[in-house]
Amino acid sequence: MARYVARRLLQMIPVFIGSTLLIFLMVNVMGDPIAGLCGERACDLATAAQLKREFGLDKPLWQQYATYMGNVFTGDFGTAFNGQKVTELMGSAFPVTIRLTIVAILFEIVIGVTLGVVTGLRRGRPVDTGVLLGTLVVISVPTFVTGLLLQLLLGIKWQWISPSVRYGGFDELIVPGLVLASVSLAYVTRLTRTSIAENKRSDYVRTAVAKGLPRHRVVVRHLLRNSLIPVVTFIGADIGALMGGAIVTERIFNIRGVGFQLYQGILRQNTQTVVGFVTVLVLVFLVANLLVDLLYAVLDPRIRYA
Amino acid sequence: MRYAMHESILAGIGSVIAEEADMRGITHVRWAACVIATGLLATACGSGAGFGGAGVLTSSWGDPQNPLEPANTNDVQGGKVLDMIFRGLKKYDPRTGKAQNMLAERIDTPDSRNFTVTVKAGWRFSDGEPVTARSFVDAWNYGAGLRNNQKNAYFFGYIEGYDKVHPDSGPQSADTLSGLRVTGPRTFTVRLNQKFSSFPDTLGYAAYAPLPRVFFTDHAAWLSKPVGNGPYRIESYAKGSAMSLKKWDGYPGPDPARNAGVTLLVYTESNTAYTDVLAGNLDLVDDVPAAQLKNVGTDLDGRYINTPAGILQTLAFPYYDPKWNTAGARKVRTGLSMAIDRKQITETIFRRTRTPASDWTSPVLGTAGGFQDGLCGHACDYDPAQARKLIQEGGGLPGGRLKITYNADTGSHKQWVDAVCNSINNALGKDTACVGNPIGTFADFRNQTTGHKMTGPYRAGWQMDYPLIQNFLQPLYYTGASSNDGLWSDKRFDRLVDRANAETDRAAAVRLFQQAEGVVRDNMAAIPLWYQNGSAGYAPRLSHVALNPFSVPVYNEIKVG
Numbered sequence: 044m045a046r047y048v049a050r051r052l053l054q055m056i057p058v059f060i061g062s063t064l065l066i067f068l069m070v071n072v073m074g075d076p077i078a079g080l081c082g083e084r085a086c087d088l089a090t091a092a093q094l095k096r097e098f099g100l101d102k103p104l105w106q107q108y109a110t111y112m113g114n115v116f117t118g119d120f121g122t123a124f125n126g127q128k129v130t131e132l133m134g135s136a137f138p139v140t141i142r143l144t145i146v147a148i149l150f151e152i153v154i155g156v157t158l159g160v161v162t163g164l165r166r167g168r169p170v171d172t173g174v175l176l177g178t179l180v181v182i183s184v185p186t187f188v189t190g191l192l193l194q195l196l197l198g199i200k201w202q203w204i205s206p207s208v209r210y211g212g213f214d215e216l217i218v219p220g221l222v223l224a225s226v227s228l229a230y231v232t233r234l235t236r237t238s239i240a241e242n243k244r245s246d247y248v249r250t251a252v253a254k255g256l257p258r259h260r261v262v263v264r265h266l267l268r269n270s271l272i273p274v275v276t277f278i279g280a281d282i283g284a285l286m287g288g289a290i291v292t293e294r295i296f297n298i299r300g301v302g303f304q305l306y307q308g309i310l311r312q313n314t315q316t317v318v319g320f321v322t323v324l325v326l327v328f329l330v331a332n333l334l335v336d337l338l339y340a341v342l343d344p345r346i347r348y349a
Numbered sequence: 350m351r352y353a354m355h356e357s358i359l360a361g362i363g364s365v366i367a368e369e370a371d372m373r374g375i376t377h378v379r380w381a382a383c384v385i386a387t388g389l390l391a392t393a394c395g396s397g398a399g400f401g402g403a404g405v406l407t408s409s410w411g412d413p414q415n416p417l418e419p420a421n422t423n424d425v426q427g428g429k430v431l432d433m434i435f436r437g438l439k440k441y442d443p444r445t446g447k448a449q450n451m452l453a454e455r456i457d458t459p460d461s462r463n464f465t466v467t468v469k470a471g472w473r474f475s476d477g478e479p480v481t482a483r484s485f486v487d488a489w490n491y492g493a494g495l496r497n498n499q500k501n502a503y504f505f506g507y508i509e510g511y512d513k514v515h516p517d518s519g520p521q522s523a524d525t526l527s528g529l530r531v532t533g534p535r536t537f538t539v540r541l542n543q544k545f546s547s548f549p550d551t552l553g554y555a556a557y558a559p560l561p562r563v564f565f566t567d568h569a570a571w572l573s574k575p576v577g578n579g580p581y582r583i584e585s586y587a588k589g590s591a592m593s594l595k596k597w598d599g600y601p602g603p604d605p606a607r608n609a610g611v612t613l614l615v616y617t618e619s620n621t622a623y624t625d626v627l628a629g630n631l632d633l634v635d636d637v638p639a640a641q642l643k644n645v646g647t648d649l650d651g652r653y654i655n656t657p658a659g660i661l662q663t664l665a666f667p668y669y670d671p672k673w674n675t676a677g678a679r680k681v682r683t684g685l686s687m688a689i690d691r692k693q694i695t696e697t698i699f700r701r702t703r704t705p706a707s708d709w710t711s712p713v714l715g716t717a718g719g720f721q722d723g724l725c726g727h728a729c730d731y732d733p734a735q736a737r738k739l740i741q742e743g744g745g746l747p748g749g750r751l752k753i754t755y756n757a758d759t760g761s762h763k764q765w766v767d768a769v770c771n772s773i774n775n776a777l778g779k780d781t782a783c784v785g786n787p788i789g790t791f792a793d794f795r796n797q798t799t800g801h802k803m804t805g806p807y808r809a810g811w812q813m814d815y816p817l818i819q820n821f822l823q824p825l826y827y828t829g830a831s832s833n834d835g836l837w838s839d840k841r842f843d844r845l846v847d848r849a850n851a852e853t854d855r856a857a858a859v860r861l862f863q864q865a866e867g868v869v870r871d872n873m874a875a876i877p878l879w880y881q882n883g884s885a886g887y888a889p890r891l892s893h894v895a896l897n898p899f900s901v902p903v904y905n906e907i908k909v910g
Contacts (some may be wrong), residue, residue, distance in 0.1 A: 078793075092518070131588070
């Protein structure tokens with residue numbers, strides 16, 4: 044087990060370097076960041092040259108990358124164009140987005156898995172058909188439509204919630220979290236349903252029932268545990284996707300999280316911000332994937348890592 | 350400040366959660382109160398109750414693009430703050446745009462080149478330090494210095510010694526502008542490198558604001574909480590999310606705040622801010638999104654203002670491309686101008702938040718300031734037949750096809766560029782004569798315009814720095830000027846501008862500038878499209894809401910409740 048983890052961690056290094064290099068190149072291909080920094084009016088040549096020197100943009104690209112990576116390993120992600128440390132931006136953006144992701148994942152697990160179990164056990168009944176139709180609608184409607192609609196109804200028409208997020212506390216993030224989770228939630232429901240329906244007819248379930256175990260024990264201990272493996276994979280991969288993909292939801296509800304910083308960084312062509320945030324997101328992805336793989340062994344004792 | 354990466358993130362979580370614990374109580378109570386109140390009175394709750402307190406209004410804001418140093422701020426969002434916390438030698442009247450003495454007791458000049466400035470007594474910064482002649486001279490030297498990376502440095506370009514402090518290449522060889530001399534506690538002299546009669550009227554621009562000593566002695570602390578001499582002082586500043594400004598009770602000026610304070614809240618999307626105003630959650634949104642203009646009248650029940658701002662939108666041309674720098678191309682440009690149905694586009698797409706342009710300045714200047722309605726003449730009227738004729742005479746569209754370049758990430762540029770192309774196509778009777786050419790980001794778009802990579806007309810917007818006709822002409826069309834991205838050059842224009850700047854009589858100077866503007870018209874150096882308005886919507890508890898000519902709300906005059 045320990046050796047497996049060590050090997051996986053080592054494998055992360057080339058993936059990490061490769062992906063950051065790609066992002067670095069992509070951001071740089073977009074053109075001269077100084078022009079974006081100066082805004083509507085071009086900076087005079089002397090100031091532009093001076094800014095270039097200060098941000099190290101006058102050096103060849105490979106050297107910029109090497110310096111940047113060197114700094115990253117000492118925890119210095121550089122300075123954004125508005126003079127703030129990128130780590131400072133991360134310190135304010137990640138907590139909010141992490142909270143948003145937690146709310147979204149909780150929705151996926153609680154509502155998604157429950158609906159999946161219910162429909163899986165009652166396949167073909169009206170409940171099943173109803174939920175299936177519902178998920179179809181949720182999957183086919185884009186997030187921004189759901190988001191704006193809920194904002195209008197709950198925020199303005201009925202005034203149940205504030206239409207925008209002020210402090211980024213959990214209580215404010217419930218509706219945005221639901222919007223963010225909606226599509227994945229529908230997928231989790233469908234995945235769980237299929238998995239449960241399939242395993243319901245398997246030998247070990249029949250054995251468990253024949254042993255005279257109570258129904259809820261059969262469902263929770265035997266059926267659900269085995270059916271959750273694909274769902275766990277999905278949710279694990281979704282953590283990274285939710286954190287990086289929250290741009291739309293964050294804009295609708297004015298959440299100043301990772302999506303906002305990335306969006307603004309791209310618009311202002313701020314290399315340091317974009318590369319820094321994506322680098323952390325890459326790390327989150329890698330770690331989430333490792334955790335998912337380790338969870339397999341817990342869920343299914345037949346799986347062993349050596 | 351170096352942390353190991355994960356440490357810093359965790360530290361961040363700690364601090365934010367701690368903050369939240371303080372505020373959570375408030376939000377909960379407010380939320381519950383709101384739910385109860387909804388049944389009774391929809392607007393009773395909200396209005397930023399979580400921020401500030403009685404008499405404090407909340408207003409939409411965007412994250413400033415640069416640190417908030419006066420000589421480094423050239424965006425509207427940063428400008429909002431500077432407008433509240435600083436007062437300069439002059440101030441532009443929020444209604445007429447006229448430059449009036451604020452901190453200046455008087456500014457004398459014998460020859461339009463040497464100026465003696467006397468600063469009024471009794472002014473202080475909000476930290477107690479008196480405002481002296483030195484506060485200005487130090488600030489201007491800092492703003493001009495190349496090593497300080499100030500984006501508005503070129504504003505000091507008229508002052509003698511600028512070439513030493515801010516050379517075109519190489520390091521600066523002097524720390525201070527030789528044209529600035531402190532001659533007494535409240536007097537200093539300015540010597541310019543050329544005659545510039547309207548120089549005193551430019552001094553209302555934020556870049557010329559005085560700075561307290563703490564700006565130089567503890568720069569980092571100043572940046573995290575700027576200190577100025579305006580009617581407000583900054584109470585707290587959470588970068589990237591909110592700034593809380595309180596009325597400064599010790600403010601000595603004639604325009605103190607008429608509310609207890611302003612809380613600026615960062616919105617990533619103007620649509621969300623607008624929604625928040627509708628829900629009674631925000632008091633003032635100063636940029637009503639285009640998509641909402643249709644409903645704004647009924648939504649806000651008249652609490653909507655739409656007033657001219659000093660912004661002119663034009664189509665600029667690349668004169669570094671030989672195809673556009675011919676005598677024939679001049680006719681083509683005039684023809685294109687006549688092929689654009691400005692009236693229809695401003696009415697249907699912009700819902701009258703733009704006005705068809707008929708000169709190269711802005712109505713906010715007023716006729717005395719140099720605005721001349723109809724200076725463009727027939728060349729700005731919609732006349733498809735004449736347009737077709739002129740373009741044919743000029744040898745047709747260079748390259749056979751017109752591509753209008755714009756940035757697709759901000760504003761509703763795509764809509765109007767498509768409409769302009771449509772109008773041109775209709776006039777020429779050819780469906781493929783003109784197409785839009787979107788560029789992904791504003792940064793990249795700027796990159797291509799300043800890098801001289803354009804091959805056809807492109808979107809150009811000009812927001813004035815100060816309400817003077819000079820500012821609408823010289824930076825854009827003078828040979829080698831700071832914003833002459835298209836490299837247009839005309840000796841006659843340059844001579845007229847030089848003469849106007851040397852003219853001491855204001856009316857005569859304006860007349861010369863208008864003659865120079867006539868040269869721009871005769872060559873159709875840029876096609877004027879429309880004057881842009883500023884717009885704002887506000888909550889019922891506010892009154893006396895107005896926008897100044899820079900489309901920034903006049904915060905100090907707003908009354909709450």
